[in-house]
Amino acid sequence: MVLSMTTWFAAAAVLSELRSEFNLSRVGGSWLTIAVQIGFVVGAVVSSVFNLADLIAPRRLVLIGAVFASVANLSLLIAPNAAIALVGRGFTGAGLAMVYPPALKAAATWFRSGRGVALGVMVGALTLGSALPHLVSALGGVDWEATIIATSILTVIGGLIADRGARDGPYPFGRAVFDRRRIFTVFEDRRLRLATLGYFGHMWELYAMWSWFGVFYLDLLDRRGTADAAQWASVAAFLVIGSGALGSWLGGRISDRKGREWAAGSAMTFSGFIALFIGFLVDAPPILVLILGVFWGFWVVADSAQFSTIVSEIADQESVGTALTTQLASGFVLTVLTIFLVPVIEGRWGWGWAFLFLAPGPVAGTWAMVRLRSLGPAAESIPASA
Numbered sequence: 001m002v003l004s005m006t007t008w009f010a011a012a013a014v015l016s017e018l019r020s021e022f023n024l025s026r027v028g029g030s031w032l033t034i035a036v037q038i039g040f041v042v043g044a045v046v047s048s049v050f051n052l053a054d055l056i057a058p059r060r061l062v063l064i065g066a067v068f069a070s071v072a073n074l075s076l077l078i079a080p081n082a083a084i085a086l087v088g089r090g091f092t093g094a095g096l097a098m099v100y101p102p103a104l105k106a107a108a109t110w111f112r113s114g115r116g117v118a119l120g121v122m123v124g125a126l127t128l129g130s131a132l133p134h135l136v137s138a139l140g141g142v143d144w145e146a147t148i149i150a151t152s153i154l155t156v157i158g159g160l161i162a163d164r165g166a167r168d169g170p171y172p173f174g175r176a177v178f179d180r181r182r183i184f185t186v187f188e189d190r191r192l193r194l195a196t197l198g199y200f201g202h203m204w205e206l207y208a209m210w211s212w213f214g215v216f217y218l219d220l221l222d223r224r225g226t227a228d229a230a231q232w233a234s235v236a237a238f239l240v241i242g243s244g245a246l247g248s249w250l251g252g253r254i255s256d257r258k259g260r261e262w263a264a265g266s267a268m269t270f271s272g273f274i275a276l277f278i279g280f281l282v283d284a285p286p287i288l289v290l291i292l293g294v295f296w297g298f299w300v301v302a303d304s305a306q307f308s309t310i311v312s313e314i315a316d317q318e319s320v321g322t323a324l325t326t327q328l329a330s331g332f333v334l335t336v337l338t339i340f341l342v343p344v345i346e347g348r349w350g351w352g353w354a355f356l357f358l359a360p361g362p363v364a365g366t367w368a369m370v371r372l373r374s375l376g377p378a379a380e381s382i383p384a385s386a
Contacts (some may be wrong), residue, residue, distance in 0.1 A: 001122055003158030004066045004099050005129030007073040009035060009090050012211055013133035014144035014235070015119030016230060021144070022082040026343045027278035033211045035086045035337045039093025046330030047097055058102035059162045065098025065160025069150040070386020077145055078351070081356075100126060101328055102385075104268055104308050110169030115313065116228075118184035118262060119305040124245035129158075129302050131242035134214060138234035192311060194372040198329050199307040201365020203331035205275060205358040206300055207270075209267040212292060215242050215343075216351050218287060220282055240293040244301035251302030259357065260310050264303035267379075271300040280352035292346075303365075310372075 011018055011032040019029040028055040043065075046052075052061060072095055075088035104122055136147045214237030221229035247267070255263035273295040281289050288315070311327055338358060346354035 001099075001103050001125035001158065001162075002129045002132070002163070003154040004062065004069070004097065004103075005126045005130045005155045005158075006009070007069045008096055008133075008242035009130050009210065009241075010092075010133045010148055010151040011076065011089060012214070013137040015145050015215070017144035018085070018249045020074075022079075022085055024082060025041040026347065028082070030211070030340055030343050031086055032089055033207075034336050034339050035089035036093035036096075037207065037332050037339065039095075040097045040337075041093075041329050041332045042090070043094030043097030044101065044326070044332070047101070048341070056102075057168075058106035059166055059168070062099050063159040065095045066155050066162075067095075067103075069093075069095030069099065070155040070159075071095075073148060073152045073155065076148050079333035080093055083290075087309075093369065097329070100292035102291065104305075106162075106166070106168065112381060114256055115223070116154075116251030116255030116263070116306060117249065119309050120248045120255065120302075123301065123305040123308070126223040126250035127244040127248055128242055129240045130210060131240075131245075132193055134234045134240070134241065136236040138231045138238065150379050154351070186204050186213070190376060192327075194368045194375075195310040196279075196330065197385050198261075198268075198303075198365040198368035198372070199327055199331045200334055201363070201368065202264070202268060202303055202307065202363025203334050204338055204364075205271060207305070208334040208342045209275070209296065209300055209355070212342050212354070213237055213297070216346075216355075217286075218294070219351070220286055223282065224286070226286075236290050236293065239290070240297035243294045243297040247298035247300075247302035248305055248358050252305055255309065256326070258307040259373065261369040262274065264306040265373070267299045268362035268365045268369070269302035271296055271302075272359045272366070274353050275359040276298075277352070277356075279350070279355035284349055285294050291319075 015029050015032065018024070019033060020194055024032075049222070056064075069092045072088050074089035075091070076085055079085040079088055104119055107122045108115060133147060133151050136150050139143075170228055214233050217236045217240075218229055218233035221232055226232060251263050251267055254266070274292060278292050278296060280288065280291070307327065338361075341357065342354045
């Protein structure tokens with residue numbers, strides 16, 4: 001997962017160079033990330049409709065998706081214009097829709113107890129993989145082609161490791177037959193609806209924050225005339241996004257001990273609090289903003305795995321793969337809106353209001369978790385050490 005997800009933010013990590021390459025404005029450049037989100041949604045919908053995550057062995061589906069995403073990512077090197085580049089980014093997202101959900105399902109086959117921390121580690125791997133392109137960019141300077149090539153190679157290696165180097169766990173889900181109605185599983189049960197609403201609030205904030213924090217920090221450094229500002233901003237983005245890997249692990253530990261809803265609600269409370277004011281600190285010392293950013297990055301994804309864990313525990317066990325994919329696809333639709341609007345709001349009113357715009361998501365998500373918790377535990381939580 002760490003390696004396969006590196007193509008997701010490959011373009012975002014070298015966004016300034018790609019904007020220059022294709023003559024894009026800041027808002028226009030946002031579509032290079034939005035295209036991945038849209039592609040992921042389309043790929044996830046297709047996967048859900050045809051139940052691919054339940055009909056094809058999860059690890060084999062990860063490999064197929066990784067190869068597809070890698071080839072699509074490389075298309076940036078030969079794209080003659082922005083339109084073709086956007087198509088390539090869309091296909092990258094479609095490929096990754098065959099990586100993330102089946103990887104979560106494959107991990108869940110290894111755990112009955114401690115599933116919260118197990119899926120937390122998987123989402124932490126996704127988080128670290130999403131952060132890696134920023135580190136590659138920082139090490140490679142302005143050579144955006146090297147970043148694209150490196151992330152494509154890493155993605156294929158990740159798929160090969162999943163397919164050839166891993167094996168399924170001792171708790172497989174039931175075998176499925178094709179049934180298009182499975183796509184509605186997430187919306188039929190009240191608990192699953194509340195879990196999905198919480199996921200929507202989480203996604204409202206997460207990908208917009210991941211997409212734009214590096215640009216925000218670059219603006220902050222440019223205001224001070226910092227030397228090598230672009231590389232330092234890439235390092236900061238790597239640290240901020242990458243800190244979520246530890247956050248996902250801790251969120252899983254809390255989840256297994258105190259409950260899925262409590263863990264997810266607490267994480268959204270912390271992340272939403274930082275979203276309220278960090279954008280207004282453009283004149284604060286960069287190190288202070290970075291520390292707050294790392295705190296934000298730590299908690300902004302710490303809740304993510306718990307929504308998937310709830311689905312894996314209470315959805316019909318023959319439909320877990322499709323249910324996970326449907327939930328993820330629905331949440332990613334929201335990210336298109338927030339990723340697009342953050343630079344629009346920033347251009348008119350500044351970073352403070354742009355990041356404040358993300359705070360209602362965690363508020364709504366926390367409310368959903370409180371309501372879900374009031375219904376009683378979704379499943380018996382057993383400590384990860386059991």
